[in-house]
Amino acid sequence: MRTVPPQGLSQFEQKTQKVYYDKHRHSAESHNKLKATPPTSPNTNMLLTPHVFTGVAIGASVQNPIAAVPLSIGMHFLGDAVPHWDFYSNTQKEERRKGWRPIAVMADLAVAIGVGLTATLYALWVVKDPALAINIFLCGIGSVLPDALEGPYIFTDNEPKILKPITIIQRNLQFQAPLPWGILTQIVVILASYLVISNSIG
Numbered sequence: 001m002r003t004v005p006p007q008g009l010s011q012f013e014q015k016t017q018k019v020y021y022d023k024h025r026h027s028a029e030s031h032n033k034l035k036a037t038p039p040t041s042p043n044t045n046m047l048l049t050p051h052v053f054t055g056v057a058i059g060a061s062v063q064n065p066i067a068a069v070p071l072s073i074g075m076h077f078l079g080d081a082v083p084h085w086d087f088y089s090n091t092q093k094e095e096r097r098k099g100w101r102p103i104a105v106m107a108d109l110a111v112a113i114g115v116g117l118t119a120t121l122y123a124l125w126v127v128k129d130p131a132l133a134i135n136i137f138l139c140g141i142g143s144v145l146p147d148a149l150e151g152p153y154i155f156t157d158n159e160p161k162i163l164k165p166i167t168i169i170q171r172n173l174q175f176q177a178p179l180p181w182g183i184l185t186q187i188v189v190i191l192a193s194y195l196v197i198s199n200s201i202g
């Protein structure tokens with residue numbers, strides 16, 4: 001949309017108006033563009049690491065995988081409802097694909113996998129309980145499954161239709177919190193999970 005100075009003003013007024021309009025044209029245009037594009041809502045998630053901690057806690061304390069795995073998936077959504085901050089907080093979609101953010105996501109993913117595998121191997125080698133190890137492993141996967149299914153939404157433009165409901169549920173459940181509170185809540189989730197884990201299999 002092109003903005004033009006209003007007519008019927010003195011030459012000086014027109015000039016100042018033009019300067020003003022030119023100066024603000026860009027922001028006005030980007031504002032209109034922003035309004036035109038589909039919601040680039042902060043579709044962020046709680047970090048993967050606290051999610052996996054929760055999953056491991058369930059795997060360690062609920063012995064039956066038929067109950068534990070669905071529970072760990074359900075707890076994912078509950079975790080997302082805890083006020084939190086993540087690397088995507090207050091970002092546009094394009095910002096999420098370049099710079100330090102994808103690297104931070106990968107680091108979080110690496111830590112999350114490390115936590116899940118450590119707990120699984122601990123159950124296998126130290127507790128010497130293969131069934132427990134499998135349960136913890138499956139719950140660890142279940143705890144991040146909704147986010148894994150959301151990957152195509154974050155990193156591509158063509159989200160498979162079948163995954164759309166998950167994206168929408170997650171978007172509506174997300175509860176943003178500014179720093180430092182958004183990180184503190186997640187540390188509390190990790191500590192609480194750690195207590196459950198150490199009480200169950202420690």
Ligand SMILES: [Zn+2]
Pocket residue numbers: 045046076080146147170
């Ligand atoms: Zn999520």
